[in-house]
Amino acid sequence: MSAPHRLDRGHTDDLMTFLAASPTPYHAVANAAERLEKAGFRQVSETDAWDAETAGASASASGGKYVLRGGAIIAWYVPEGAAPHTPYRIVGAHTDSPNLRVKPLPDTGAHGWRQVAVEIYGGPLMNSWLDRDLGLAGRLTLRDGSTRLVNVDRPLLRVPQLAIHLDRAVSAEGLKLDKQRHLQPIWGLGDDVRDGDLIAFLEEESGLGAGQVTGWDLMTHSVEAPAYLGRDKELVAGPRMDNLMSVHAGVAALTAVAGGSELPYIPVLAAFDHEENGSQSDTGADGPLLGGVLERSVFARGGSYEDRARAFAGTVCLSSDTGHAVHPNYAERHDPTHHPRVNGGPILKVNVNNRYATDGSGRAVWAAACEKAGVPFQSFVSNNSMPCGTTIGPITAARHGIKTVDIGVAILSMHSVRELCGADDPHLLANALVAFLEG
Template sequence: MALSLDPRFDLDTEAAGLMAYVDASPTPFHAVVQAGWLLEEAGFVRVDESDPFPTVAGRFYLVRGGSLVAWSTDAQLAPSSPFRVVAAHTDSPNLRLKANADSSCVGWQQLGVEVYGGPLLPTWLDRDLGLSGRVAVRDREAPGGVGHRLLTGSDPLLRVAMLAIHLDRTANDGLTLDRQRHLAPVWGLGQAPGDVVGWLSEQVGVARRDVLGWDVMTHDTQPSARLGRSGDLLAAPRLDNLGTSYAGTRALVEAVAAPGDRPGHVPVLVLFDHEEVGSTSERGAQSTMLPTVLERVVASRGGGREDLLRALAGTVVASGDMSHATHPNWPERHEPSHHVRADGGPVLKLNAQLRYASDAMGAGAFRLACEQAGTPMQTYIHRTDLPCGSTVGPMTAAVTGALTVDVGAPMLSMHSCRELMAAHAVAPYAAALAAFLVPAR
């Protein structure tokens, strides 16, 4: 891929950065912690939503569960100055632990799980899985007496075992899985069920009685890897959409690195949780989280309601979510005049039914960002005879009233337990998003 790429985004460095980010982020709660650390290295300061927003110029971010919003007012612009927003999501399809998870059957200890989002279920079979997430604990110092601890389970713990071919000779003709009966992982041997509450309490260092609840999920424990004849491929879990969460964070870090060159926009990064299940939550794209943060940013700089509405009128949002590369084994499943190469540059996503929020004006803004970043741009359109997925873009556009464009980086095996992209696609994607946040005059 011949690029005159922004020199701040080295091809191999960004690939390695994404792999490290993914491996350290088995859940949305970990993803925002990792993003926060990257931001803090660039001078961002974490603020609490329950405190007044800082009235001094600076770089700030906040975390709400598995979501994050970051912004910079370094340039000391007028309160009515528009925003440039990069939006992504931190969650990925997986299997999540039920409340009463313990069970046993014919000498195997098992855990009950629910399907989260739309995973490719066969890819979760016969893989070494870990458990990670957030555990609610009794804490007298926390608001309401409920605190939380992060659970990071990097060791293999679970396995959803496939039925042997000798017991189902039709398995290769089309596997059918019952989500209730066939997805319960094994995690030990014994006639009696295991004790998941006791295990959780040991892992987070509290007494068993102090475990009050959990948001715990399974994840692939195999590390991310470069592969291929020339190492030009990158395989990892959760590329959809940690690929954009990482690229967006790197974009904001570089966008604020040279404040003297910044035109009249306030750069913002928002990482939403719960996109894979519809975004309807207190921290999803359909929530008031982003609009209220933008309003408070305006107010912290002395602006009022009129200033906010003026700012939103000029705001542009890039909704980033990974995109389908054209599959070499199923090229007929793709729109024939819109093939997407894994190494062909960032992707503009269009859909006449508004499953993607892009229109001509948003497309123009992203095309200019790609030109500024020195990277080619590709265009993705879903086959008309197939139902199209969606993103946080249409919801973000609806709750903010801001011009929104849906974009992505190409990949294969979307929603698999382990996904695939071009290793050198990370840097152009991050560079384009950085240029979008700081458009040239």
């Protein structure tokens, strides 16, 4: 299992399939769960007892488990005979991406245009959403409390840009968008805007009866498929690479190591929602989900609080998220001595003010995993004059008291509706994650 590059360009092909099938966090975790199920993992309900004495409580047994909650998934593999104090090796990621999300009263319009009222989620490059053919997807909640995924993956909406003849200064002064006035998409014609039209349309699309939907979490997405790009197809363009690339790599790595009987750690994938707006939710990294699952796993195997403390003390998390590749047109925006390149291997992300969680000992863990996998890696640090972004890394380290290292893949056009990465970097990342989880 230690041979380098066990995943190749076929992994990137599969990533593009995963991106296209995952327009929302809810679809992403459903697709991740389906892949885990095929690898022998089984879902564990949070409302069931996990203790060893409870009949049918599979959480206490060895093997692969996962918990789903909204747009988040926690999956782990317990080797046969693992002691309750066995430490974890965690790949952390997030399932959400910046986009336009439907408001509670979605039906609006003006001047003969029918529109959908949307709110801005996260920090998207707003201009990238203009003049795009957009679909609509998300989660519908029914009267009986059950949920149904919906995905209208065809041109349905569009945010039209103002013609240059009506904004002659745009080329010289730059595009200025008002988040409220300028980003409401159109989806038809008509002067009679009727409350309930959009939800009625989605009920029909989903084969549901009228009035069955009482709640919804809906968002727009570009319907343009991911694609290889460049003379030699050495690049990939596609949506939601930040951060479904890491979710996909984490699933691939976890299923690759599952079945190993001599793993020194319990490998874990933790893919959270709401990273793009601060992670403060019951499905975000700043919520109790991860800690609760890991603690219950310790106790389900007969462990005590002392075992839990020992397990957490020996645990390491790789917070995997995208980072910035050096931009050929804006090289001055980057640190002059740190220029990560696409297809140069994954990046180690460092910030001394703890916007990233990496320290020297964490770097050593990451370097050892990359060496074992035969994968090169690069270092990323922000230009001192540019504010540094952050990730789930510092949150995970502070909330759970576990060593965390920030890593990822360097891309261009981060937070655009369509981002750009190197075609080799996804499988290089996945191979490094395999080596990390193996210990």
